Amino acid sequence: MKRKIYLTLVFSILIGLSIHAQQWSPIGPGGGIIKCFASSGPNIYAGTFGGGVFLTNNNGLLWTPVNTGLTNTDIQALASTTNGTTVFAGTYGGGVFLSTNSGTSWAEVNTGLTNLQVAALAISGTNIFAGTNAGVFVSSNNGGTWTPVNTGLGTTLDVLSLAISGSTMYVGIGSGGVFLSTNNGGLWNSANGDLAAPNKYIKAIAINGSTIFIGTDAGGVFKSINNGVNWTLCTSTPHVSSFAINGTDIYAGFWGGGVSKSSNNGGLWTPVNTGLNLDVLSLIFGGTTLFAGTDGKGLYTSSNNGGSWIADQGITNTNAQSLTLATSGTNIFAGVFGGGVFLSSNNGAGPWTAVNTGLTSPSIQALASSGTNVFAGTYANGVFRSTNNGTLWEAVNTGITNMNVTSLVISGTDIYAGTFGGGVFKSIDNGANWTAVNTGLTNNTIQALAANETSLYAGTFYGGVFFSNDDGGTWTAVNTGLTNNNVNTIITSGTKVFAGTYGGVFSSNNNGTNWTAMNNGLTDLDVMTLTMYEEKVFAGTDGGGVFFSSDTGATWTSANTGLTNFSVFASSISGSSIFVGTKGGGVFKRPLGDFGISAGINKIGMNTAQVNIYPNPFSTSSTIEIKGNQGTGEMDLVIYGLLGQEVKRIKNIKGKTATIDRVNLPDGAYFYKLLEDKKQIATGKFIAE
DSSP: OOOOOOOOOOOOOOBOOOOOSOOOEEEEOOEEEEEEEEEETTEEEEEEBTTEEEEESSTTSOOEEOOTTOOOOBEEEEEEOTTSSOEEEEEBSSOEEEESSTTSSOEEOOTTOOOOBEEEEEEETTEEEEEETTEEEEESSTTSSOEEOOTTSOSOOOEEEEEEETTEEEEEETTTEEEEESSTTSSOEEOOTTOOGGGOOEEEEEEETTEEEEEESSSOEEEESSTTSSOEEEEOOSOEEEEEEETTEEEEEEBTTEEEEESSTTSSOEEOOTTOOSBEEEEEEETTEEEEEEEEBOEEEESSTTSSOEEETTOEEOOSSOEEEEEETTEEEEEEBTTEEEEETTTTSSOOEEOOTTOOOOBEEEEEEETTEEEEEESSSOEEEESSTTSSOEEOOTTOOOOOEEEEEEETTEEEEEEBTTEEEEESSTTSSOEEOOTTOOOOBEEEEEEOSSOEEEEESSSOEEEESSTTSSOEEOOTTOOOOOEEEEEEETTEEEEEETTEEEEESSTTSSOEEOOTTOOOOOEEEEEEETTEEEEEEBTTEEEEESSTTSSOEEOOTTOOOOBEEEEEEETTEEEEEETTTEEEEEEGGGGTOBOOTTOTTTOSSEEEEESSSBSSEEEEEEESSOOOSOEEEEEEOTTSOEEEEEEEEOTTEEEEEOTTOOSEEEEEEEEETTEEEEEEEEEEO
16 A cells, blocks of 8 residues: 545646646755665765665765666665676665666666565675575676575575675575675575574674674674674664774664764774764765765765764655645645655745654654644654644644544644544644544545535545535545545545546546546556646656646646656645655656746736725625626636635625625635636635634
């Protein structure tokens, strides 16, 4: 199951049709899961989980994604030859890829590799070794063909680590301990010596002269000076992930424990974690700079041997599983699974800032914002709320009995949280208290929520769509014509509803009573996110990137120029731009004008009528006075919140005046659009207080 999110939108008046020849621009945030490193000469390669491979040739001043031809971007291992241009990448599920031009392009090299879960790589002369879930494979022709070399390894073949020194090679196996070979893997012998069984889950191996260091998951760091006949405990800090050696200094990375340093061959270890995220997965030296890759928080560097660390935003690998967006004014919030929440306060133009104080769970699955209030739904810790644009967070879970929150939506003063397995919860007091609202909801695995003034929709995991017209009091399944019931995303405006599924896009004009597939031109049917304004719709897919429809989904066109990551899991409109969040590639931004869409609430030439609203601001009700229109057609006033959702519609306005009441309009600013015969004749803004 992939994680999906419904994203709220910032309102903007949009018109136009054609796609112009412009492109997407990556804007961060930096971070993500950095699984491994490799280096050769000035080139340092970083392997990320979800974002592929990044390269720097100036010691980290600039990182560049190098993923052309890399069809699997979940990198677990890297190895580079001494010539600096040949690089191997081991992936999770995609086998081995080879680049002979410093990562400029890649090719899959898996002939004979019967297991494609590659966790470790090592090079010895003309031989390249790959550690997989089915043991060790060797290739002597640059990955052209692979041969298993597992004699002596026993029945446990889950290889996690490899290391080579001269003619001796060591392999670390999950639960099987350490083995060594002196003939290129032709025969393996146990090197477990007196290593106790709980310490045989070997995640990292390093060789320093005649000393072998192993990093275990449960027992810490051990060393042997006699090829594994005897082992000595160096430090009992668990969850060892990696090693790096620089002269006489040895560094060990720990998941949850940061980095420790030893200057006496492992005799004494000292934590060196000032400024460092403690979930360290990988380490490497580049000249005098020590690089540390973390689990969700990206890259850190130290130029003083670990004395202090600086977060490096140069690698954009957010997010490994999902990235959510919520917008409020010029603030853009990006929720990263494993990385917490990031804020851009200038519409994505400048740097991102991590805003996670009080946010005890970094696994963000959903965001929603209203004014200065921001809500975050997490994987296992429920809902968090910030009342000051992310400066400080607090858990708000009273009444929520399922903490796997997959989706959030705000409707007026009500907040709804969808959970995976617990259904829908509702709060009417800004998240202080929640109540389950699941009557009629026969599938409680919620993946998406959407709301407008009168309707609430829930998309489920293989249960289709459910509809409520009484604020979640009761639900009804509405799946006629919905041929794929694994619903990832829903958007709605009035009675119009779109559902994104693993079978493409479906549309309903009657609150979901009937659905029609809308997939003409949509070449990737794994639709993860949808964004809509009137007849223009954007669809983000898992693997096919972004598609655009200018005719309410009737036809679709690929819109991927400049997009380097095609797994699009989130989308949002803010101001004059559209933003998409990707799996492993961070956030991309593109002007709406590229799609023939103009932004601006008072664009010259758009309006043919004048509207006065008085009083403005107002507390209970306000009067609309309409001037300059022909007055012969049917008029509707459509009101939108700052999140882009339609919150109220006054239909069939007769004459020159109408009244806006405060029902379902909490304090705040609102945009409106006046339609005559379904054509826009005026736009503007008012404030309810």
